[in-house]
Amino acid sequence: MNRVAVLCSIVILLGFTSLGGANPGGVGDGNFDMQCGGACHGDASQNQTSPALLELTLDSAAYLDLPVSVTAKVSGVQFSSSDKVGLFLITDTTGHSDLPEDAGWRVISDQNGGANNYIELSGSSLSSEYVVSWTIKPETLQPTNFYLSIHHGSENTPYFGISNGLTISAENVPENLPRLASDYSPAITRDIGENTTMLVETIDVEAMTIQWRLVDGESIFVNATSVDEEQWYFELPAALQPSIIEWRAIMQGDGPTQTTPWFRIAAQEPALIVDQLQVYLQSMALGLFFIGLVLTLHNRFSTAQQSQQLVVSDQSDSFNELEDGEIAPLPEGGLPPGWTLEQWKWYGHEYLEESK
Numbered sequence: 001m002n003r004v005a006v007l008c009s010i011v012i013l014l015g016f017t018s019l020g021g022a023n024p025g026g027v028g029d030g031n032f033d034m035q036c037g038g039a040c041h042g043d044a045s046q047n048q049t050s051p052a053l054l055e056l057t058l059d060s061a062a063y064l065d066l067p068v069s070v071t072a073k074v075s076g077v078q079f080s081s082s083d084k085v086g087l088f089l090i091t092d093t094t095g096h097s098d099l100p101e102d103a104g105w106r107v108i109s110d111q112n113g114g115a116n117n118y119i120e121l122s123g124s125s126l127s128s129e130y131v132v133s134w135t136i137k138p139e140t141l142q143p144t145n146f147y148l149s150i151h152h153g154s155e156n157t158p159y160f161g162i163s164n165g166l167t168i169s170a171e172n173v174p175e176n177l178p179r180l181a182s183d184y185s186p187a188i189t190r191d192i193g194e195n196t197t198m199l200v201e202t203i204d205v206e207a208m209t210i211q212w213r214l215v216d217g218e219s220i221f222v223n224a225t226s227v228d229e230e231q232w233y234f235e236l237p238a239a240l241q242p243s244i245i246e247w248r249a250i251m252q253g254d255g256p257t258q259t260t261p262w263f264r265i266a267a268q269e270p271a272l273i274v275d276q277l278q279v280y281l282q283s284m285a286l287g288l289f290f291i292g293l294v295l296t297l298h299n300r301f302s303t304a305q306q307s308q309q310l311v312v313s314d315q316s317d318s319f320n321e322l323e324d325g326e327i328a329p330l331p332e333g334g335l336p337p338g339w340t341l342e343q344w345k346w347y348g349h350e351y352l353e354e355s356k
Helices: 003-015 036-041 276-324 341-355
Strands: 053-058 068-075 083-090 105-109 118-123 129-138 144-154 157-162 166-168 189-191 196-203 207-214 220-223 225-228 231-236 243-252 263-268
Touching: 053 144, 053 166, 068 083, 068 144, 083 129, 105 263, 118 129, 196 207, 196 243, 207 231, 220 231, 231 243
Parallel strands: 189 263
Antiparallel strands: 053 068, 068 129, 083 118, 083 144, 105 129, 144 157, 144 166, 196 231, 207 220, 207 243, 225 231, 243 263
16 A cells, blocks of 8 residues: 555544543543443552441432432541542442443432432542432332442542442332322433523322522522423523522322422533534545645655656666767766766767877
8 A cells, every 4th residue: 555545544534533532530420330430540450448438328218210319428538639539329349230220220310410320529638528419210129239439549549439238129109199200300401591491290299399409508499380280390590600409399289298309400501512514524625635735745746756767867868878879988087077968979089189
């Protein structure tokens, strides 16, 4: 394969690849197996045992297809400086297939306003205690063991820890229990600067009160408005900057009054809409430009090389003519200064006679 083909291949491959890189200091929230702790926070074989004390508790009874919260308490974390704390909510300790969904549970809200089993918190040498929660939904009646795993660093050393298991068994929903619809999932993000209408789907609910607050702020209570027998809505004020609001519903009906877990919704800058086709066409145009540039430079260098070869060939032919024709032999050292081959062909004999 010649140089042009190689360069063209590289340009084409670059057009179909994306940039990547490592994420030192954490990878951000997401749904990860516990073993990711080795890759995200250091070599797993180098992990030291974390001194943190870990505890998981269930906040209320768990019913099939209804959300419930589990609270994680972390204490005794030691930092030499600000750092990241990574927390996993998992259902197995083998390091794989340990997401809640692998055991028939679904994460619908996390501490940071997402829906992930792994979250990262900003650690500090000034604080060693943290309380976080996940809102999860059971889709099975099988008892499930939950664990809290922690990954953090201190003085360039990765630390790992895991809690004792918390067994949670979901129950069938009692008759006439005021509750959320089994397929209801609350919104977890919204844009900055816009009022947000939250729609809540329910079953056997006759009245609903909403309690909402900024994280660690004072609670505000509002009455939800009924759309029909199974739908309610309420308004959240616009956020002026990135922030998280948590809310829960207090539902009344024929059965016992029920309070949902806290749900979190994060306000963020509107997502930048990217035209994938336009990006692809621009990439192709840039690739074709470089291919054209490579071909132009190749042709230019090839032409120059061919011209140089022709000059050398002409000179070689001229010397051959001098050797084969009846002309004066060249003096030792080649042509006299200032002479051309054509001049020597016709006047070389005279030069040699005069030089005797």
